[in-house]
Amino acid sequence: MIRRLLPLLAALLLAGAGCNSSGASPMPSSATYRVMTTTSIIADLARLALGDSVQIDSIVPAGVDVHTYEPSPSDAAKIAAANLIVMNGLGLDEWVSSLIDAAHKGASDVVRLGEGLDTSDAWVYLTSATSGTSHAVDPHIWLDPNGAALYVQRIADRVAHDRPELTDAIHATSARGLASIHALDVEVGALFAAIPAESRKIVTFHDAFGYYARAYKITIVGVAIASPGQDPSAREIAALIDAIRAAGVTTVFSEIQFPSKVLTSIAAETGATVLVDLYSDALGAAPGDTYLGAMRANATAIAASMQR
Amino acid sequence: MSSQPLAIELVDVTAGYGDRAAITGVSLSLAAGSLTAIFGPNGGGKSTLLKCIAGLMQPWSGSVQVLGSAVGLHAKRVAYVPQAEQVDWSFPVSVGEVVMMGRTPALGPLGRPGAADHAAVADALARVDMADLAQRQIGELSGGQRRRVFLARAIAADPEIYLLDEPVTGVDPTTQEKIMNILDAEAARGRTVVATTHDLACAAQRFHDVVALAGRVVAHGPAQLVLDQGVLEKTYGGHLVPLAGGGVVLLDDPHHSHGAHEGHE
Amino acid sequence: MNPLDLLLAPLGYDFFVRALIASALVGVACAIVGSFVVLKGMSFIGDAVSHAAFPGIVIAYLVGAPIILGGAIAAIGTALGIGAITRRSGLRADAIIGVLFAGMFALGVAIFSSIPNYVGDLFHFLFGDVLGISVGDLIALTLLVFGLLVVLRLLWKELLFSTFDPLGAGAAGLPVRRLDDLLLILIAVTIVISLQAVGIVLVVAMITTPAATAQLVVKRFTAMIQVAALIGVSAAVVGLYLSYSLDIASGAAIVILETLLFLLVLAGTSIRTRLSAARGAARGAAKS
Numbered sequence: 077m078i079r080r081l082l083p084l085l086a087a088l089l090l091a092g093a094g095c096n097s098s099g100a101s102p103m104p105s106s107a108t109y110r111v112m113t114t115t116s117i118i119a120d121l122a123r124l125a126l127g128d129s130v131q132i133d134s135i136v137p138a139g140v141d142v143h144t145y146e147p148s149p150s151d152a153a154k155i156a157a158a159n160l161i162v163m164n165g166l167g168l169d170e171w172v173s174s175l176i177d178a179a180h181k182g183a184s185d186v187v188r189l190g191e192g193l194d195t196s197d198a199w200v201y202l203t204s205a206t207s208g209t210s211h212a213v214d215p216h217i218w219l220d221p222n223g224a225a226l227y228v229q230r231i232a233d234r235v236a237h238d239r240p241e242l243t244d245a246i247h248a249t250s251a252r253g254l255a256s257i258h259a260l261d262v263e264v265g266a267l268f269a270a271i272p273a274e275s276r277k278i279v280t281f282h283d284a285f286g287y288y289a290r291a292y293k294i295t296i297v298g299v300a301i302a303s304p305g306q307d308p309s310a311r312e313i314a315a316l317i318d319a320i321r322a323a324g325v326t327t328v329f330s331e332i333q334f335p336s337k338v339l340t341s342i343a344a345e346t347g348a349t350v351l352v353d354l355y356s357d358a359l360g361a362a363p364g365d366t367y368l369g370a371m372r373a374n375a376t377a378i379a380a381s382m383q384r
Numbered sequence: 385m386s387s388q389p390l391a392i393e394l395v396d397v398t399a400g401y402g403d404r405a406a407i408t409g410v411s412l413s414l415a416a417g418s419l420t421a422i423f424g425p426n427g428g429g430k431s432t433l434l435k436c437i438a439g440l441m442q443p444w445s446g447s448v449q450v451l452g453s454a455v456g457l458h459a460k461r462v463a464y465v466p467q468a469e470q471v472d473w474s475f476p477v478s479v480g481e482v483v484m485m486g487r488t489p490a491l492g493p494l495g496r497p498g499a500a501d502h503a504a505v506a507d508a509l510a511r512v513d514m515a516d517l518a519q520r521q522i523g524e525l526s527g528g529q530r531r532r533v534f535l536a537r538a539i540a541a542d543p544e545i546y547l548l549d550e551p552v553t554g555v556d557p558t559t560q561e562k563i564m565n566i567l568d569a570e571a572a573r574g575r576t577v578v579a580t581t582h583d584l585a586c587a588a589q590r591f592h593d594v595v596a597l598a599g600r601v602v603a604h605g606p607a608q609l610v611l612d613q614g615v616l617e618k619t620y621g622g623h624l625v626p627l628a629g630g631g632v633v634l635l636d637d638p639h640h641s642h643g644a645h646e647g648h649e
Numbered sequence: 650m651n652p653l654d655l656l657l658a659p660l661g662y663d664f665f666v667r668a669l670i671a672s673a674l675v676g677v678a679c680a681i682v683g684s685f686v687v688l689k690g691m692s693f694i695g696d697a698v699s700h701a702a703f704p705g706i707v708i709a710y711l712v713g714a715p716i717i718l719g720g721a722i723a724a725i726g727t728a729l730g731i732g733a734i735t736r737r738s739g740l741r742a743d744a745i746i747g748v749l750f751a752g753m754f755a756l757g758v759a760i761f762s763s764i765p766n767y768v769g770d771l772f773h774f775l776f777g778d779v780l781g782i783s784v785g786d787l788i789a790l791t792l793l794v795f796g797l798l799v800v801l802r803l804l805w806k807e808l809l810f811s812t813f814d815p816l817g818a819g820a821a822g823l824p825v826r827r828l829d830d831l832l833l834i835l836i837a838v839t840i841v842i843s844l845q846a847v848g849i850v851l852v853v854a855m856i857t858t859p860a861a862t863a864q865l866v867v868k869r870f871t872a873m874i875q876v877a878a879l880i881g882v883s884a885a886v887v888g889l890y891l892s893y894s895l896d897i898a899s900g901a902a903i904v905i906l907e908t909l910l911f912l913l914v915l916a917g918t919s920i921r922t923r924l925s926a927a928r929g930a931a932r933g934a935a936k937s
Contacts, residue, residue, distance in 0.1 A: 140766045307773075309896040310780055310889075314662050337770060337781030344783075345663040438820040459822030466816045475688060475813050476870045485810045489821045494803060521868040534817075541821070 109239055111231075112158035114169040115142050116359040117218055118189065118227070120367040122162060124253030125231040129245045135172065138365065142168060142357045143282075143304040147175055155179045160238065162231060165191040166215035168357075187234050189227045190217050198226060202286045219356065220287035221261035224367065228253050260368055261291075264375040268292040275382045277323045279316070279348075281331045281339060284356035294378075297323040300339050308338060320346045327381035329354045352377045389452075391416040391545055391576035392437055397446035399429075399436050405444070406432035410601055414578060416544070419571035421587040422580045423610065424597040424619050430580035431467070431549055433597060437578065438464045438547050451544060460489035463538035465548040468530060473523045479533050480518035483508055486540035508539040511566060528559030535563060539570075546570060548579040552586055564590040584610050584634065659893050667787055668779045668846075672889050672903065674790040675843040675855065676881030681797055682839045683860035683881075684874045685832055689812060693743070694731055694833070695853035697750035699840050701727035703757030703849055706774050711760065716770075717789070717841060724837035727753070732833050736826075777848035777900035779889070786845055793842045797835060808832065809870060847900035855881070858907040865911075865918050880910060 109130040113119040119134035126132065135151050136142050155161060155172070156179040163169050165188030176186060193199035199222075202214045217223035232250035236243040268276060276294045278285070283299045298319040301308050308316070320328070320342070328343045330336055331354050342348075353360075354377065355370035363369040392414040400406040407429035414420055422430050435441040436448055439456040448455040450462060463486065486508070487501045509515045512532040517525070522533060531551060538546055546567065552560045564586065567577045571592070581587055587594050588610040596602035596609065596619040603615045610616075613632065617624060624632045659665040686692055702724040709719020727750065735742040761771055773781070801808070811818040811828045819825045836856075843852050863876035888903030895902070 137765060145765075146762075307778070307780070310659065310665060310668070310893040310899075311896060313664060313780060314659065317662055317664075337773075337778060337783065341664045341667075341781055341783060435816075440816055440819050456822070459820065462820060464817055464820030466814065470816060471814060472688075476864070476868050476873050477809070477813060478869060481809075481869075482813075485806070485813070485817070486821075488806050488810050488818075488823065491806065493807070497806075537817075547820070 109160070109235065109242075110158045111160045111162060111235070112154055113162040114164060114172050115357060117355075117357065117367055117370070118162055118164060120359060121218065121224055121227050121253075122231050124256070124367065125228040125250045126235055126242075126246055127249035129242050129249070130235060130239075136169075136358065138359045138361075140358055141304055145169075145171060147171055151175060152178055155181070159185075160235065161186045162189060163187070164189055164215055164217075166213050166217075168215040187230060189230055190215050193217070193223075193226055199223065202290065204283055204286070214283070214286045216284040216356065217287055218367075219285060219371075220291040221257050221264070221371065222291065223287055225254055225257050228257065256368055260371055264371065265292060267375055267379050268294065271379060271382050277325050278378060278381070279320055279325050279328045280354065280356075281329060281336065282356070284331075285354075295323070297325050300328075300336070300342065313338065313342060317342060317346055320348060326384045327352060329378075329381075331356050352381070354378070389416055390414070390449075391418070391451060392578065393447075393449040394433075394436070395447045395449075397433075397436060397443045397448060399432055399441055399443040401432075406599070407436075407597070408600055410446070410597075412595065412601060412604065414576060416576050417571055417574045419567060419577045419590075419592040420579070420595060421591040421593075421607070421610075422578065422595045422597050423582070423584060423587050424602070425621075425623055428598045428619075430597055434464075434547050434549050434578065434580055437545075438462060440464070458544075460541075461544040463541045463543035463546055465534045465538050465546070465551060467549045468527070468534075468554070471522075471530075471534075473525075473530065475522070477522060478518065479509070479514060479520050479522060479525070479536075480505060482522060482533050483518075483536045483540050486537035489541060504540045504542065505536075508536040511539055512536045513562060528555045531555055531559060531563065535566060539566070544575055546575060546577045546579075548577070550581060551579050553582055560586065655894070656890070659890070664780055664782075665889075665893070667782045667784070668899065669886060669889050671779055671782045671787055671790055671846050672885035672899065673882045674787075674794050675846040676859070676883075676885035676903070677878045678790075678794050678797055678839045679843055679852070679855040680859040680863075680877035680881035681801065681874055682832075682836045683856035683858075684863070684870070684877050685808070685812060686836060686856055687860040687864060688870070688873075691836075692853065692857045693746065694728065694836065695840065695856045697731060697746050698724050698728050698837050699844065699849045699852045700754040701750045702837075702841055702844065703774065704753050704760065705757075706844075707757045707760045707771060710768065710771055711764070716774075720774075720841040720844065721838060723753070724841045725834055728833035728837040729830055732830055773848070774844050775848050775850055776898060777844070777846050777851065779846045779899050782845065790842055793838065797839070800831075800835065804828070804831075847903065851900045851904050854904040854907065858904070858911050859884070862907070862911040862914050865914050880907065884910065 111122055111126070111130055111132045113122055113132065113134045115136050116134045116138045119132050122132045133154065135147065135154060136145050152175050155175045161172070161176060161181065163172050163186060168190070194201055199217070203212055204214045218227055228250055232246050236246045273293065276292075277297050278294060279297050279299070281300050282304050283302070285294075285296060288294070289296050298316045300316060302312070325346075326348055328339055328346070328348045329352055330339050354374050355364050359365050359367070359370055364373050390413050392412070394410055394412040397410045398405055398408045406427070410429075410433060422433060424430055432441065436443050437450060437455065439450075439459060439462075451458045483505045484497060484501065487497060487504060491497065491501065506515065509518055512535055514529060514532055514536060517529065522530065525533065535548075535551065538548070548567075551567075552563055555563070567579070568590070571577050579591075588607050591607045593605065594607050594610050595604045596615050598619045598621070602619045603609050603612075616632065616634065620634060623635050625635055626632050683695075686695055702720040705719040705721070705723025706716050709716045730749075731742070731746050734745050738745060761768070807823055807828055810821070811823055811825045815825050840852055840856070843855060847855055859877040859880035860873065862880055863873045867873050867876055884903050884906040888906050889899050891897070891906070892899035892902040
């Protein structure tokens with residue numbers, strides 16, 4: 077019985093060795109260029125930049141938190157099969173570095189979208205508003221459409237550099253993408269401009285909306301947790317409740333990837349009404365399954381709460 | 385034997401622990417008002433027999449009838465006094481609280497102690513000469529006092545049957561005297577008293593009847609049987625050592641391998 | 650800041666008041682069942698049941714059922730299973746139980762780690778999340794404590810007798826096995842409902858420590874339960890305030906206080922024993 081199975085087993089093993097989980101060899105031929113991003117939002121920005129001329133995928137699935145994500149062995153295989161790894165950097169997704177090292181890829185295979193943006197004065201960084209966080213610079217650049225636009229440009233430039241034959245197609249696609257992002261920016265800006273300044277206050281779950289608030293002149297009254305995965309202490313909760321009451325904020329926002337009892341009890345105590353899910357680090361179900369859709373949904377929900 | 389109704393009746397009872405039988409084919413009839421001592425070597429099944437009568441052990445075969453019904457049906461009318469070693473003396477209860485436990489069957493599931501119960505407890509404590517120790521924690525008692533507390537608990541239950549496992553083993557003569565007086569009085573009132581013992585002298589002098597048990601019933605009859613050499617030989621076998629001038633000495637340490645055979649598990 | 654402010658300021662927040670009440674109720678409930686656990690030498694059961702509840706909680710979360718229900722089923726099932734194993738295997742039960750509950754906990758961790766998202770609510774069952782206690786949780790806790798006290802009042806003499814002398818109680822006609830199972834169920838339910846406040850890792854301490862301390866100082870079971878409950882409540886209240894001022898986890902603060910108190914009392918009683926022994930020896934020497 078075993079003797080008959082052995083050749084079968086050997087065949088299976090060889091077949092398995094020949095393909096990895098993504099179904100292609102590590103050194104791609106003239107076949108599709110593979111881009112692997114860390115988050116689902118970055119993946120969608122990559123789609124805005126590159127269209128369907130390349131293959132794009134993200135490690136962290138939609139609806140899953142990137143800060144506390146723990147990569148699995150199949151993620152390592154995905155990294156190994158990618159031509160280009162696109163990450164945010166600035167401490168948001170450092171866990172991908174070990175996967176990159178394990179796949180024997182180097183800095184030249186990686187684009188760190190969030191880093192080095194201030195060299196040409198195109199961007200001014202903010203520090204994280206809450207102290208004691210693991211990264212000093214706020215990494216949530218994409219939530220400001222202008223930052224997202226910089227991301228799109230970077231991705232387009234890099235892939236065009238790697239695949240010169242795709243330059244024209246990428247140029248056309250990214251131009252359209254940048255135009256939509258610009259249109260979004262104008263739309264959201266108008267939405268918030270119509271709201272008086274003293275009503276433009278929000279409380280969010282974690283400290284993701286610094287650049288967003290800067291872009292649209294919104295005041296962030298407080299955040300529920302300093303860093304995802306860490307619970308707020310009793311005094312931090314008390315301080316947040318005081319701040320919410322003082323500012324008269326009516327809505328406390330959770331985010332789709334973080335379920336939370338603490339936020340529920342804070343909302344109950346301050347009389348803040350509805351908990352609405354904002355998109356920050358991840359996409360979700362429609363209409364939040366694209367960057368543009370998620371940003372529009374955010375703006376609508378936030379503006380509505382401000383006007384209550 | 386007496387013409388009183390049968391209080392306890394065993395028919396061909398075999399019981400044991402694990403796969404080892406402690407008693408085999410035991411048939412026994414004890415009348416109401418009898419005062420019986422069960423004696424025999426360690427491992428002979430004395431505690432096992434008592435537990436079968438008390439309903440604490442299921443016999444492998446045979447039947448046990450107590451007060452005319454299957455064992456357990458009249459559990460409230462039976463009081464069981466365990467061996468001293470099997471009690472947790474560091475448990476935070478007082479003498480009075482232990483004796484009150486004896487009233488539990490009388491009180492029923494939701495009953496709370498009333499005047500009658502407190503009177504019964506006080507009565508029982510008085511009979512064992514421990515009325516002034518009611519508030520003492522049981523760990524602070526001497527060996528003899530501990531034995532008397534559990535007897536008081538049995539008395540407070542006002543049972544028809546007393547089952548006592550080694551009630552006078554290892555106690556001073558005064559306490560032994562007091563305990564036997566009480567058991568005597570109870571039997572005289574028509575109660576059935578069954579006790580296991582290692583103390584052959586006490587069995588011969590203070591009990592009415594004896595049962596010689598060595599895995600099987602060797603003999604059952606008036607207390608003088610204890611002194612019968614033939615019965616002793618059949619019961620104790622190799623534990624008997626003949627003396628030079630005639631007569632025998634019985635070597636049977638009550639604490640020998642205790643817990644390994646009887647009363648454990 | 651004057652001391653009264655320190656005491657009153659946190660009370661201005663509903664969440665803190667709820668956390669305070671919840672911790673106090675958990676302290677009382679755990680101390681009461683803990684008295685039975687300590688006297689029966691069953692402390693390992695607290696550890697086993699709390700760990701075994703974890704897979705029940707995780708699976709309930711996955712299928713969308715109430716988490717407490719899943720935990721309760723796992724906990725009660727484990728407790729009754731331990732009772733059955735102990736009756737059958739005696740001293741060897743220790744190893745069997747250790748293997749089983751470690752395996753169940755590992756199952757819970759495996760399932761938990763397979764959930765792609767960070768599920769804070771499940772993680773909180775490991776260490777407690779008393780700051781997130783809702784009004785609903787508080788009601789459940791109150792009902793639990795009330796239920797415990799009712800059962801205790803109704804069945805006090807039966808529980809006392811069968812805990813102290815199972816043989817004598819069984820012979821007197823008490824349903825000792827059913828009473829044992831009832832106690833196991835009460836322990837399991839107390840553990841599950843306390844998990845929200847103190848978590849799986851520490852709940853066994855909340856059960857064992859106050860009762861163990863009380864056992865050192867009193868001579869009556871009724872007094873032991875009362876003293877244990879008092880310790881449970883006090884440590885809970887002080888511990889919560891400490892966690893507020895020092896920004897540390899409340900469950901840990903409570904357990905640390907209870908442990909320190911136990912060590913103090915232990916030292917005190919052993920000093921007292923040594924002093925009275927020395928005095929006794931001195932008297933004996935003086936007489937001779």
